[in-house]
Amino acid sequence: MAKKVGITTNYAIAYAAKACDVDVIAAYPITPQTAVVEKLSEFVANGELDAEYVPVESEHSALSACIGASVAGARAFTATSSQGLALMHEILHIASGMRLPIVMSIANRSLSAPISIWADQSDVMNARDAGWILFFASSAQEAYDQVILGYKICEHPDVLLPALVNYDGYILSHTVEPVVLEDDEEVRRFVPKNTQRLKLDVDNPMTFGPVGPPDWYYEFKYQQVLAMEKAKEVILRAFDEFEKAFGRKYVPLEGYRVEDAEVVVATSGSFVGTAMYVVDKLREKGFKVGLLKVTVLRPFFADLAKKLLAGKKVVGAIDRAISFGAPMGGPLAMELASAFYNEPERPLIADYIMGIGQRDVKPEDIEYAFKKMLEYAKTGKVEKPVEYVGVRV
Secondary structure (H helix, E strand, O other): EEEEEEEEHHHHHHHHHOOOOOOOEEOOOOOOOOOHHHHHHHHHHOOOOOEEEEEOOHHHHHHHHHHHHHHHOOOOOEEEOHHHHHHHHHHHHHHHHOOOEEEEEEEEEEOOOOOOOOOOOOOHOOOOOOOOOEOOOOOOHHHHHHHHHHHHHHOOOOOOOOOEEEOOOOOOOOEEEEEEEOOOOHHHHHHHOOOOOOOOOOOOOOOOOOOOOOOHHHHHHHHHHHHHHHHHOOOOOOOHHHHHOOOOOOOOEEEEEOOOEEEEEEEEEHHHHHHHHHHHHHHOOOOOEEEEEOEEOOOOOHHHHHOOOOOOOEEEEEEEEOOOOOOOOHHHHHHHOOOHHHOOOOOEEEEEEOOOOOOOHHHHHHHHHHHHHHHHHHHHHOOOEEOOOOOOO
16 A cells, blocks of 8 residues: 655665566665665565566676676666766666666765765766657656556667666755655566566576677667667557556656746756746746756657647746857757757747856846846847856856
C-alpha cells in the first residue's frame, strides 16, 4: 500500500531502486550522493532487497560493474556526482554504445578546479552527448518517480539506452520533503523486467562490445540515433501509463502560464519552484511572463518546445552550467536556439547563467532576467545574449 513519508531526495532515490527490485548495485561514495548507496546497503543487509551489493574502488569501476551486470541480463543501478561522473565518462559511452538499460542517479555538483562540493549542473552537461536519456527532477517525489520511469523506458526493446536521473546536490539531495512511496509490488508490476533482451548466455554465446571497424562503426552509432528518436514515443507512453497507475502526471517539457505570455524562461531542477513563484508575482503586477519546465533534456522534444513557445517574443534560459567559449553561454540556451533555428518566425533567445558553484539565487535574480527579456520584447533586440547573474566582476 502506498504511504507518504518525509525523506530526503537521496533516500527517495534508494527507495525507488528498491521498489524496482534491482539485481545489482555498484556502490562508491561521493558527496552529495553517498546516502543513496548507504541506504541501499541497509535494504540489502536487512533482507528488504535481494540484490548483489558491490562496493568498488572508484566510480569508473562502479559503472563498469553495472555494465557487466547488465550485459548478463541483470537490472543494474548506481549513483554518483561531479568528479565521479567525470571519472566515468569513458564508460558512459560504452554503456550506451552497448545498449544497456542502466539507471544511474546524479546528485548534481560542480566540477573542480577549484574544488567545490556544491551544486550546479556542470557535471551532467559534460555528459549530455554520451547517449544517455537525461531526466531532471525538481522535487524528491519527481526523483523517486523518474527512477521508476527510467527502467520502464530504458528496458523497452525500441530503446535499450541508459538513463541519468538528475537532482541538485544539497538543495534537493539533503532536503526532506513529503514523498509518496508506492507499494513495491505495484511498482514491480509497472516495471516488469525485460527478460527477452540480448544478454550473455553460456548456452547461446555471443559477443558484446567488439571492435567496430570503419565498415560498421558508423551504423552502430546511427542505431543509437534511432533509439533516441524512438525513445520520445516510449517516454510519452510511459508517462501516460504512470499517470494511470499512480496518479502523477509528467510531460517532457511543461509550460506554466505560457498561453498568453510574451516572454518565457526555461529552466530545470530546483530553480523551477522559485521561477514559478516569480512568474506568479510578476503576473500579479500585470507582466505577461511564463515558465518552461524541462523534465527531459535528452532526447530533446524540440517540436513540443516550439508548440509551447509559439508566438513568444523572447525565450530565455536559466542555465546552471557554462559551455566555455560557446556563443550562448549555457547548454539549455543552445538547445532552445537550435530548436528554433530553421523556423521562419522565431523568438529572440537570451541566456542567464546563475547558481554556479551553488551561488545563492534569489527570486530577485530570476525577476531581473524576466524584466530584461520584457525590455528586449519591446525593442526587438537582445542587447546581452548572455548574462552571468550574481557574479562579482
